[in-house]
Amino acid sequence: MIKHDIILHNLEQRLNNYERYDWIQPKMEYQRNGLIGEIDLLAYDSKYKMYHFYEVKSTLHIKSYNKAQTQFNRFKRAFPGLNVNGILVYDKGVM
Numbered sequence: 001m002i003k004h005d006i007i008l009h010n011l012e013q014r015l016n017n018y019e020r021y022d023w024i025q026p027k028m029e030y031q032r033n034g035l036i037g038e039i040d041l042l043a044y045d046s047k048y049k050m051y052h053f054y055e056v057k058s059t060l061h062i063k064s065y066n067k068a069q070t071q072f073n074r075f076k077r078a079f080p081g082l083n084v085n086g087i088l089v090y091d092k093g094v095m
Contacts, residue, residue: 003058035078051084060090
C-alpha cells in the first residue's frame with residue numbers, strides 16, 4: 001500500500017469509529033456541470049446538514065496544499081448548492 005492509501009484507510013476507519021457521519025464514501029468520482037473530479041473521502045453529517053470533503057496528501061508542501069485547494073474549488077463549482085467544508089489530511093495532521 002502506498003502512503004496516500006494508508007492515510008486514507010486510517011482516516012476512513014477513524015471516521016467510521018467516530019459515528020458522526022450518516023455515510024462515508026471514499027474515492028468518490030464525480031462528473032457534473034462539465035467538471036470531472038475525484039474526492040478522497042466525502043462524508044455527510046445530517047445533524048448539521050453538512051458535507052465534509054476530505055483530501056489526503058502524503059506530505060504537506062505548498063504544491064500539495066494548492067492542489068487540494070484546486071480540487072476542493074472544482075467540487076464546489078460542480079455542486080454549487082451543497083453546504084460543504086474542505087478538510088486537508090496529511091501524514092502528520094489535519095488542516
